[in-house]
Amino acid sequence: MADTNAGLTTVVPPRAEADRRIAVFYLHGGGLVYGERDDLPAPYVRAFADAGYTLVCADYPLAPESALPETAEALFSCWEDAIARPIQAGELDGYFLFGRSAGAYLALVLAREIRRRAAEAPLPQPLGILSFYGYYDLTDPAFREPAKAYxxxxEVSPATVAGMVRDVPPTSGPKPLRYGLYVYARQHEGAWLDLMGLDGTSSERTPEAWSLTAEDIAQLPPLFATASSGDEDVPLRISKTLARLAPNAVMKTVYYLPHDFDRDVTDATGMQVYRQALSWMEQRA
Structure with a gap:
């Protein structure tokens, strides 16, 4: 049974007799404009718990109500509360970062931020990162140009988008209510970056500032990356390039399946990849 905190996280405890005292900090997808922390299908949640991991599923501020720099700062604070402080208190011994799609991107950004801030004060570094069909470079043309699948x-109009934006910045956005924001973002040139607040009004509000450089990638912890050849949202080449540039990476490609290939739990492919990821984690936990 999941223990849901009043804040931005849901904590799923490990199977008691298998407890590794290691957390998996999970970030959901949704193009940074929609999504909810409890979107991970139940079979995968059970797989982490059965393997002895504490699963911490986090929400984060969504665009366009929150710009990407604000989202990243809030996410770091959430990580501090949910992961860093329990480790410092001796309640956990370590953690992995795990994200799907936009969540995988945020996991990479978070890892970079943890490393940067560790120069000022000691911070626990991740044992590894699970990047499921994610991305790392917002300057890639695929994220500025309209996407054929969308x-x-x-067409979603600017007026429709304006009607979907909330007065109070949300940290959770059900797909039925906010998916139109993502469709709009992928239909119009530059719209996705605009929704993220990357309008170039300052050095912090540029795609370059929120893209991992080759140097950033070279300093990542061990990486498990996976994506599908049939991905209609994020080109497979992006995950392959990330895995090639990272110093200690494993790349698992699946074939002819959609972007979020693990969504359909009736297809055995998803669980096969999660078992591979858990085996990879076993070597680092």
Whole structure:
């Protein structure tokens, strides 16, 4: 049974007799504009718990109500409360970062931020990162140009988008209520970056500031990356390039399946990849 905190996280404890005292800090996808922390299908949640990991699923501020720099800062604070302080208190011995799609991107950004801030004060570094069909470079043309999979859908207008934006910045956005924001972002040139608040009004508000450089990637902890050849959202080449540039990486490619290939739990491919990820984690836990 999941123990849901009043804040931004849901904590799923490990199977008691298998407790590793190691957390998995999970970040959901949704293009940074929608999504909820409890979106990980139940079979995968059970797999982490059965393997002895404490699963910590986190929400974070969503665009366009929150700009990406604000999201990243809030996410770091959430990580401090949910992971760093329990480790410092001796309640946990370590952790992995895990994200799917936009959550995988945020996991990479968070790892970079943890490393940077560790120069000022000791911070626990991740044992590794699980990057499921994620990305790392917002300057890639794929994120500025309209995406074919979405231009084929009925057009979402700016007026529709304006009607979806909330007065109070949300940290959780159910897909049925906010998916139109993502469709709009991928239908119009530059719209996704605009929704993230990367309008170039300052050095912090640029795609370059929120893209990992080759130097950043070279300093990442061990990486487990996976993506599908049939990915209609994020080109497979992005995960492959990330894995090639990272110093200690494993890349698992699946074939002919959609972007979030693990969503369909009736397809055995998803669980096969999670078992591979857990085996990889076993070597580092």
């Amino acid at each position: 231009t084929a859908l009925p």
